Amino acid sequence: MFEVLRNETLAPQVHRMVVRAPRVAKARQPGQFVIVRLGEEHERIPLTIADADAQAGTITLIIQAVGQGTKDIVATPAGGHLRDVAGPLGKATEIEKFGKVVCVGGGVGTAVLFPLAKALAEAGNDVVTLIGGRSASYVILRDELASFSREVLVTTEDGSLGVKGFVTAVLGEILADASRRPAAVYAVGPVPMMAAIAKQTRPYGVKTIVSLNPIMVDGTGMCGGCRVTVGGEIKFACVDGPEFDGHEVDFAELAARQGTYKEDYCRLDAQLARGKGKEGRP
Amino acid sequence: MSDKPLTAKERLAIERTHMPEQPAEKRARNFSEVNLGLAEAAAIEEAKRCLLCKNRPCVQGCPVGVRIPEFLERIAAGDLRGAAEILRADNALPATTGRVCPQEKQCEAKCIRGLKGEPVAVGWLERFVADWADENLAPPSAPKTKTGFRVAVVGSGPGGLTAAGELARLGHDVTVFEALHAPGGVLRYGIPEFRLPKAIVDREVSNLEALGVKIECNVIVGKTLTVAEILREFDACFIANGAGLPVFLHVPGENLKGVYSANEYLTRVNLMGAYKPEGRTPIARGAIAVVFGGGNTAMDAVRTAKRLGSTRAILAYRRGRDEMPARAEEIKHAEEEGIEFMFLLAPLEILGNDDGWVRAVRLQRMELGAPDASGRRRPVPIPGSEFELAADIIVVAVGTRANPLLTATCPDLKLNKWGNIEIDANGMTSIPGVFAGGDIVRGGATVILAMGDGKTAAASIDRYLRENKVARG
Ligand SMILES: Cc1cc2nc3c(=O)[nH]c(=O)nc-3n(C[C@H](O)[C@H](O)[C@H](O)COP(=O)(O)OP(=O)(O)OC[C@H]3O[C@@H](n4cnc5c(N)ncnc54)[C@H](O)[C@@H]3O)c2cc1C
Ligand SMILES: Cc1cc2nc3c(=O)[nH]c(=O)nc-3n(C[C@H](O)[C@H](O)[C@H](O)COP(=O)(O)OP(=O)(O)OC[C@H]3O[C@@H](n4cnc5c(N)ncnc54)[C@H](O)[C@@H]3O)c2cc1C
Ligand code: SF4
Numbered sequence: 001m002f003e004v005l006r007n008e009t010l011a012p013q014v015h016r017m018v019v020r021a022p023r024v025a026k027a028r029q030p031g032q033f034v035i036v037r038l039g040e041e042h043e044r045i046p047l048t049i050a051d052a053d054a055q056a057g058t059i060t061l062i063i064q065a066v067g068q069g070t071k072d073i074v075a076t077p078a079g080g081h082l083r084d085v086a087g088p089l090g091k092a093t094e095i096e097k098f099g100k101v102v103c104v105g106g107g108v109g110t111a112v113l114f115p116l117a118k119a120l121a122e123a124g125n126d127v128v129t130l131i132g133g134r135s136a137s138y139v140i141l142r143d144e145l146a147s148f149s150r151e152v153l154v155t156t157e158d159g160s161l162g163v164k165g166f167v168t169a170v171l172g173e174i175l176a177d178a179s180r181r182p183a184a185v186y187a188v189g190p191v192p193m194m195a196a197i198a199k200q201t202r203p204y205g206v207k208t209i210v211s212l213n214p215i216m217v218d219g220t221g222m223c224g225g226c227r228v229t230v231g232g233e234i235k236f237a238c239v240d241g242p243e244f245d246g247h248e249v250d251f252a253e254l255a256a257r258q259g260t261y262k263e264d265y266c267r268l269d270a271q272l273a274r275g276k277g278k279e280g281r282p
Numbered sequence: 283m284s285d286k287p288l289t290a291k292e293r294l295a296i297e298r299t300h301m302p303e304q305p306a307e308k309r310a311r312n313f314s315e316v317n318l319g320l321a322e323a324a325a326i327e328e329a330k331r332c333l334l335c336k337n338r339p340c341v342q343g344c345p346v347g348v349r350i351p352e353f354l355e356r357i358a359a360g361d362l363r364g365a366a367e368i369l370r371a372d373n374a375l376p377a378t379t380g381r382v383c384p385q386e387k388q389c390e391a392k393c394i395r396g397l398k399g400e401p402v403a404v405g406w407l408e409r410f411v412a413d414w415a416d417e418n419l420a421p422p423s424a425p426k427t428k429t430g431f432r433v434a435v436v437g438s439g440p441g442g443l444t445a446a447g448e449l450a451r452l453g454h455d456v457t458v459f460e461a462l463h464a465p466g467g468v469l470r471y472g473i474p475e476f477r478l479p480k481a482i483v484d485r486e487v488s489n490l491e492a493l494g495v496k497i498e499c500n501v502i503v504g505k506t507l508t509v510a511e512i513l514r515e516f517d518a519c520f521i522a523n524g525a526g527l528p529v530f531l532h533v534p535g536e537n538l539k540g541v542y543s544a545n546e547y548l549t550r551v552n553l554m555g556a557y558k559p560e561g562r563t564p565i566a567r568g569a570i571a572v573v574f575g576g577g578n579t580a581m582d583a584v585r586t587a588k589r590l591g592s593t594r595a596i597l598a599y600r601r602g603r604d605e606m607p608a609r610a611e612e613i614k615h616a617e618e619e620g621i622e623f624m625f626l627l628a629p630l631e632i633l634g635n636d637d638g639w640v641r642a643v644r645l646q647r648m649e650l651g652a653p654d655a656s657g658r659r660r661p662v663p664i665p666g667s668e669f670e671l672a673a674d675i676i677v678v679a680v681g682t683r684a685n686p687l688l689t690a691t692c693p694d695l696k697l698n699k700w701g702n703i704e705i706d707a708n709g710m711t712s713i714p715g716v717f718a719g720g721d722i723v724r725g726g727a728t729v730i731l732a733m734g735d736g737k738t739a740a741a742s743i744d745r746y747l748r749e750n751k752v753a754r755g
C-alpha cells in the first residue's frame with residue numbers, strides 16, 4: 001500500500017498528489033513514469049513522475065481526471081492509499097546540452113513536460129516554455145515552470161490568458177525567427193498537437209522529442225499493447241520510450257490505437273445483431 | 283474388498299477412470315474450471331491400477347522425480363495424508379502441476395500401463411491429493427532455526443516460488459520481488475481460470491508465506507532495484523523472471539485495433555479480470571476471433587475468446603495437428619467446446635476497415651517439407667493459395683522470448699545469443715552468488731521444468747552460502 005500524503009487541485013480535474021513510494025523515489029530519473037492501481041479490480045494507469053524526493057521517499061504525480069480510472073485515483077484523499085505503485089518505468093530522458101530549447105506542453109501534457117523541462121534547464125540549456133490550455137483555469141504549473149525557464153509563454157483557446165489560440169501558432173513564430181529558433185523542441189500533449197508540432201519543425205530540421213502515451217498494461221515490455229511505429233519499426237513505448245523522435249513517429253496509428261476503448265470496442269452485440277457471426281461459416 | 287494387496291492381474295483389470303468435467307456447451311460460456319476433480323473412491327480405484335513397478339519408469343518421465351509409485355500406493359491404501367507427505371516433499375506446487383503438466387509427454391508417457399492401453403492417471407491423482415491436502419492439512423510452518431542468510435528471488439512464477447519455498451525451508455530469510463501487482467507469473471497472468479483457478483495460486487502463495495517467505499510486488503528489478511543493489515542487501519539472488527517478451531508476426535496490419543499479443547489478451551482477462559462483471563479493464567470482443575499459434579498459449583487464448591462470446595473461435599496453425607505443442611487434454615477440450623482448428627496456414631496480412639479495426643486476415647496455405655532444426659517438418663508456402671478469412675479479433679500466440687528489461691541493466695550477466703541467461707551446472711550465472719532458472723534460462727518451457735530449476739538452484743544457493751558467506755545474523 002502506498003500512502004497519499006497530499007492531494008490538491010491545480011486546475012479543473014487536475015490534481016497534484018504526493019505519494020509515499022520510497023523505492024521509486026530513490027530510483028527515479030526525469031522522464032520516467034509509474035503505473036498506479038488504486039485497488040482490487042481497478043485498472044493499471046500509467047502516470048509520469050512529475051517530481052520526487054528521495055530523502056523523504058515521496059513522488060509527485062499530476063493527474064488529469066479524464067475517465068473512471070483517473071477520477072477514482074484523484075478522489076483518494078490525503079491519508080488514503082493506492083494499492084499499487086510500480087516503477088520507475090520507461091527510459092529516462094536523454095538530457096543533452098542543446099543550447100536553446102523550446103518545451104511545449106498541452107493540457108495535462110504540461111505535467112509530463114515539467115520534469116523534462118526542469119532537467120533540461122538544470123543541464124544548462126536555455127529553456128523557453130510554451131504551455132497551452134482551454135482557458136486560464138486549465139493552465140497548470142506556470143509558476144513552477146517560470147522558476148527555471150527563461151520565459152513562459154501561454155496560449156488559451158478562449159484568450160482568457162496569454163495569446164488566444166493554440167501553442168502551434170506561437171511555436172510557428174519562434175521557428176520562423178532565426179534568432180529565436182531552438183536547437184531542439186520537446187513536445188508533450190494530445191497526439192494531434194504533437195503531430196502538428198513534428199510537422200512544423202521538420203522543414204527547419206529542428207530535433208523534436210515527443211513523449212507518447214499509448215494504452216499500457218504492464219509497463220515492462222511484456223504485453224506489447226503499447227506498441228508504436230517509430231521509423232518503420234515496432235517499439236514498445238513503455239520500455240523503448242516514452243520519448244521518441246517526433247519526426248519518426250506514426251502519429252495516425254498511435255491516435256487510432258489510443259481510441260481502442262473509447263469507441264464501441266465491444267462490437268460483439270452489434271455484430272451478432274447484424275448476423276455477422278454466421279458469415280463465412282464453412 | 284479385501285485388505286490383501288491386489289494381484290497384478292486384478293490391477294490390470296481396472297479401467298482408467300474418467301475425469302468429471304463441466305459439459306462442453308456450458309463451460310464454453312463460463313470461466314469456471316473445466317475439470318471437476320476425482321471423487322475419493324474413483325481416485326483410490328485409479329491408484330490401484332498402478333503396478334508399483336520396481337524400475338519406476340514413470341519417475342524418470344517426471345522432470346522433478348516425484349516418487350510416483352510410492353504416493354500412488356499410499357492413495358490405494360486410503361492413506362491420503364501419507365500420499366500428501368510424499369508429494370509435498372517432492373513437488374512444491376502439486377495442485378498446479380497436477381493440472382498443467384503435459385503428463386502425456388512426461389510421467390504418463392513412461393507409464394508401463396500405457397504400452398497396452400491407458401497409463402495410470404498420475405496427473406489427476408496428483409491434483410486430487412494436492413487439493414485434499416490443501417483442505418485437510420495444516421499449511422507448512424516456518425523452520426525454527428534460521429541461518430541468518432538473506433536471499434532475494436526475482437520473479438514469482440513457478441521457478442521463483444519453488445526456489446523461495448525450498449530456501450525458506452532451509453532456514454534462509456527469503457524475499458521475492460515481483461514486477462506485477464500479484465504473484466504467480468504465468469500461473470497468474472497467462473493460464474486462465476478455467477484451467478488453473480487463481481484461488482489455487484493464492485493458496486500456493488499463502489503456503490509460502492506461512493513458511494516465512496516475504497513477497498514484495500511492484501518491484502521491477504532493473505528499474506526499481508538493480509541486481510547490484512540487491513547484492514548489497516542480500517547474500518545471494520535467484521533470477522526467475524520468465525520469458526515475457528511477446529513475439530509478433532511482422533505482417534502488415536498488425537497494429538490495427540483488435541490485434542493482441544497473447545500476453546496482452548490473457549493478461550487483461552486473467553490478471554486484470556476483464557471477464558468479470560466487476561473488472562474495470564476493458565477487452566475487445568468480436569464475433570470472429572482468430573488465434574495464431576499451436577501451443578498452450580494459443581489454446582488458452584482461443585478458448586478464452588470463445589468464453590468472451592465469439593461465435594467463431596478459430597485456431598490457425600502453420601503446421602499440422604500432430605505438430606501442435608499444446609497439451610493433449612487442452613486440444614481435446616477445445617475441440618469439444620467448438621473451437622475451429624485450421625492447419626497449415628500462415629498469415630500474410632491483416633486487413634482493416636475504415637475506422638482502423640481488424641476486418642479480415644489474408645492467409646496462405648502451407649505444406650510440410652523437410653524437417654527443420656526442431657526435428658519437425660518445416661511448413662512451406664503453397665504459391666497461389668492465398669485467401670481471406672473474416673476476423674474481428676486477432677490474437678498472436680506464436681511464442682515469447684527473453685525480456686531484456688532486467689538483463690540490459692546488468693551487463694555482467696552472460697547471455698546466450700537469444701538473450702537467455704547462461705548458467706553453469708549448479709545453476710549459477712556469470713556473477714558469483716547470482717543464480718537463474720526457468721524460462722529466462724530455457725526459453726519458453728514448462729511449469730515443472732521451471733520448478734525443477736528452482737529446486738536445484740535452492741540447493742546450490744544453500745551450498746554456496748555455507749561455503750562462501752558469513753551469516754549476517
Ligand atoms: C507514459 C505515460 C505517462 C502518462 N502520464 C500522465 C500524467 O502524468 N498525468 C495524466 O493525467 N495522465 C498521464 N497519462 C495518461 C493517463 O494514463 C490516462 O489518462 C489514463 O490511463 C486514462 O484512464 P481513465 O480510466 O481515467 O480513462 P478512460 O478514457 O476511461 O480510459 C479507458 C481506457 O483507455 C486507457 N487510456 C485512455 N487514455 C489513455 C492515455 N492517454 N494514455 C494511456 N492510456 C489511456 C485506459 O487505461 C483505459 O484502459 C500518461 C500515459 C502514459 C502512457
Ligand atoms: C498462456 C500460457 C500457458 C501455458 N500453459 C502451460 C501448461 O499448461 N503447462 C506447462 O507446463 N507450462 C505452460 N506454460 C509455460 C509455463 O507457464 C512457463 O514455462 C513457466 O511459467 C515459467 O516459469 P518461470 O518461473 O520461469 O517464469 P514466469 O512464470 O514467466 O514468471 C516470471 C515472473 O517474473 C516476473 N518478472 C519479470 N521480470 C521481472 C523483473 N524485472 N523484476 C521482477 N519480476 C519480474 C514476471 O512478472 C513473472 O511474474 C504456459 C505459458 C503460457 C504463457
Ligand atoms: S510433476 Fe508433472 S510430470 Fe511429475 S509426476 Fe506430477 S504431473 Fe507428472
Ligand code: SF4
Nearest residue numbers: 332333335340393394
Ligand atoms: S510406470 Fe505406471 S504402473 Fe509402473 S509404477 Fe509408474 S505409474 Fe505405476
Ligand code: FES
Nearest residue numbers: 219221223224238
Ligand atoms: S505496456 Fe505492456 S509492453 Fe508496454
